[in-house]
Amino acid sequence: MRDGAGVAAPKDLVALNEHSAVDEADMVRRTALGDTGAFGQLVRAHQGRVRAYIGSYVRSPDVVDDLAQEVFLTAYASVGSFRGESAFSTWLLGIARHRVLGHLRTHLRKGRLVDRLIDGRRLDRVEDDAAHLDERERAIAALKRCVEILPPGSSVLVTEHYFQANTLADIGRRTQKGESAVRMTLLRIRRALRDCIERRLASSGIS
């Protein structure tokens, strides 16, 4: 089992690639002409945001992956309609939002009451995103920053669970804590991250 000292910091693992607006405009133009190399660069540059956006509403990693691929295929097929009136990333998130809406509406769970309530609220949120995609994008960037400044103990726990796919039981054995204690600690860390995101958004301090 890994110990804390050997765990890579989350900041090394969270990739939201940045590049210049000039490069991007050129890549979009070349993609419109059928250059799949340029398209690949656009995918690399934006896949983090698109997948994070979808992942914030869809739990299954495989479905997130599939929907994100569809978003980029749709973008490739219709990049000619991108007029540059918004950022390219916002345009992509618009496509992603439609995909997520379609998925959630098709797969609204009919079983447990809690599932239905959570799914219903989640659907409301995606619908509300229509006018706030730039804010969603900033929130994703803010989370990246907030993860980077987590205290060491929390950082190790987040890395082990989310980035190295260790189970709660594995982490419990390493830390000699019960599984439920690990679970509750992660809940508290997520709440701290959420507060951090809100603070950053409120002060528009995506530094």
Next chain:
Amino acid sequence: MNGANLDPDDLWSRYLAGEALSDDEDGWLAAAVQADPALLDELVDDDRVNGLLATFGRTAVEAKPFDVRVIERLALERDSARFASKVDARLRAVRLHKDRGMPTRRWWVSAVALGLATATVALVLFRRPTREISDGIEDAVATEVRGDVRVARAGAVGTALVPGQVLRPGERIETAADGRVTWRYLGASRVTLSGASVGWVEASVGKHHAIRIESGHVDAELAPQPAGRTISFETPHARATVVGTRLGLWVNNIETRLEVFQGRVLFENLWDDSIGHVHAGGSKVARAVPRALSVDEPGRASPVASGTTPTPESSDIPLLAFDFENGTTPGGFTTGQVVACPPGGPSGLCILGGLFPPSPMDNVVRTEAQEPDGELFRYTDHLVLSFDYWLGPGKNRLSVQVWNRDKNQNYGMTFFDPVCGGWAHAVVRLRDGRGYRDARQVVADGDRITKLSIVGSRLVGEALYIDNLKLDVVSPAALPSASTVRPPQDPLK
């Protein structure tokens, strides 16, 4: 099952970790989020952060890079005829544009002239005289959609409306603030619904066609109707029957205003049964008359004479007032029970948050309209709720929520620092509330409020007692500067 052992954080974290909750636990957690919409938002926020972290993590440890997989899938999809034709069409267009450069002004002039000539020929050849409008029922077809416009059958989840879609009778059409939809109706007639509006096309009866507008704004340009056929616009307050005209209708919760730009409209006020024609350049308003509230019930401390109508102007009469001193739980209270107050209370009897163990409704005091279509009161910005409360000594919070029937959502506010383990007085301006489903949406004057809830801690076993509950309409000068649940001298405030 013992509800006192349940903790929403524990249940939620187990749920999120993929553990199967028991039926009791599922029911308890569901009841908790239903009783406290703020809790539901909190859980969905946590779900979102959890999902983001999981996605970041997955992105970081993939065996094959995502962009490589997308390019591979692109190669596969290109074999799909539909995808390929879409891409090829786009590439052709882009290359044509690139090779030839921008069209010249002369090119544009020629294109416009050719288009006009073609349209003129088409009009001459295919024009249908007005008298040939079919008497059969024609579909309403959306011809233009801008912004967020949704359509749904009753009780179903709405879907985005797209141009060309047929609007079926009974389908509810909703346009967001930035939304606008125009549908062609009965040949040459066009109807446009725009800007935070709700309406639907009614089923046609014989030669009568109706469009119902619940709220918002509609514009219409209607062709002269053949003899015997009518089109009417119906709102909660009025019915406007069209003979062939251009009109505008503005509908809110209080009134409907009709303006006629061309032709004439038969306008019926459904509240005072008046009826008359409105001609071009004219306008007419139908306004809802406030209905009397039934307030003469056992348990009210300050009963208002039956038949009077508490309105925003009647500031000397509270809309609601309960001191619970006659020992009977008032009829409208669906959650809560009159019991002896904890020591130090303002009087002998109080209402204790609903007793439905082990549900989290333990801590909710709720009063509701007693008739199915009734209302508890109508909202104005000058409503002030005051009450004495006693909350359990744990780390509690206190929420005031109202159910807005017109917006179909809960509004309210949560106080995170109430006095715990002792008596305190709360003064709450209802105007400080925000929508739980959509925080940007605020309650509007005249909205029908059908439930009022005071929600204590979400910790089971932490009781909530309420006494001297009162809802007043106050003058602007008497409106408190803020909502408060602590004495002003309290150092924590």
